[in-house]
Amino acid sequence: MNLKIALFGIAKEIVGQSVLEVNAPDDQPVQQLLEQLRAQYPALGQLSSLAVAVNNEYATDTQRLHERDEIALIPPVAGG
Amino acid sequence: MITIDLTDQPIDVSAALQLVQADGAGAVNTFIGTVRNKSTGRPVVRLEYEAYDSMALHQLRKVATQAQERWPMLENVVVIHRKGTLQIGDVAVVVAVSTPHRAESFAACQYIIDTLKQVVTIWKKEFYEDGDVWVAAHP
Numbered sequence: 001m002n003l004k005i006a007l008f009g010i011a012k013e014i015v016g017q018s019v020l021e022v023n024a025p026d027d028q029p030v031q032q033l034l035e036q037l038r039a040q041y042p043a044l045g046q047l048s049s050l051a052v053a054v055n056n057e058y059a060t061d062t063q064r065l066h067e068r069d070e071i072a073l074i075p076p077v078a079g080g
Numbered sequence: 081m082i083t084i085d086l087t088d089q090p091i092d093v094s095a096a097l098q099l100v101q102a103d104g105a106g107a108v109n110t111f112i113g114t115v116r117n118k119s120t121g122r123p124v125v126r127l128e129y130e131a132y133d134s135m136a137l138h139q140l141r142k143v144a145t146q147a148q149e150r151w152p153m154l155e156n157v158v159v160i161h162r163k164g165t166l167q168i169g170d171v172a173v174v175v176a177v178s179t180p181h182r183a184e185s186f187a188a189c190q191y192i193i194d195t196l197k198q199v200v201t202i203w204k205k206e207f208y209e210d211g212d213v214w215v216a217a218h219p
Contacts, residue, residue: 008132009203010214048219053201056135072132072201078215079129079136079161079202080113080173080193 001026003033003065006072011050014043020073024065030054031061037073048076082144082157086136086202088164091171102155105178109185111193113173115166119215124206129163129172132201136161143195147177150191151184159192161202 005020012018024033030052038045051074052059058074065071083099093112100108117124144157155178162172175192179185204215 006132008201009130009205010217013214047217053132053135056138058199070134072135074132074201075203075214076216077197077199077201078204078217079131079200080197 001028001065001067003028003067003069003071005033005037006070008072009075010047011044011073011075014041027064027066029061030059030063030065033065034061044073050075081155082141082148083159084137084140084144085160086131086133086140086163087160088162091160091162091174093171093174096158096160096174096176100156100158100176100178102178104180105155106180107182107185108176108178109182109189111173111175111189112171113193115168115170115172117168119206122208124168125209126165126167126207128165128205128207129161130203130205131161131163135201139200140196143192143199146195147188147192151179151188153179153181153184154188155179157188157192159196161196161200163202 003022003024007015007018053072053074054069140159148154158176160174177188206213
């Protein structure tokens with residue numbers, strides 16, 4: 001399946017674009033996507049934290065991804 | 081009533097205070113976060129907030145709803161966060177709550193701003209005279 005991942009803040013700078021398209025096995029868990037992205041962009045592995053959001057909610061490591069999901073990579077937030 | 085907003089325009093603090101007023105509320109507590117001119121000892125010249133809008137609004141509403149569940153006497157909650165470029169002294173965020181009595185008002189207001197900082201998808205970039213840094217990005 002083809003996943004479109006929205007990028008923000010430092011994650012967008014590291015990858016160099018605001019949307020990343022990734023080819024992934026069907027029902028891929030979040031943890032595997034994170035491992036794949038950290039391998040491809042080692043600077044992502046140096047962040048204080050890196051989460052995945054699916055449809056505007058923080059996803060768990062074992063949550064499975066689907067092509068129609070709205071997926072985003074969430075580097076450490078700093079609002080307020 | 082919960083009012084949530086994310087805006088690239090200057091925040092009108094007095095309008096936010098009017099929104100939070102309630103006849104049953106004897107206490108209104110407001111937190112105003114402003115841009116300061118230094119960070120970890122380094123002079124800051126301006127900053128930029130970037131947001132994942134749909135998730136930030138959803139998470140802000142969730143935090144406000146959690147506060148209402150925790151303090152059922154909460155009357156109104158207003159949370160407005162700025163995005164875009166901000167100068168020193170600009171208002172970055174306003175959290176205002178109203179309750180019958182003051183203790184819950186202080187507690188709910190603090191809960192909302194603390195939780196906002198942990199979960200809401202907003203990122204801050206500080207600009208110095210000689211560079212810039214995404215806040216909290218690195219250990």
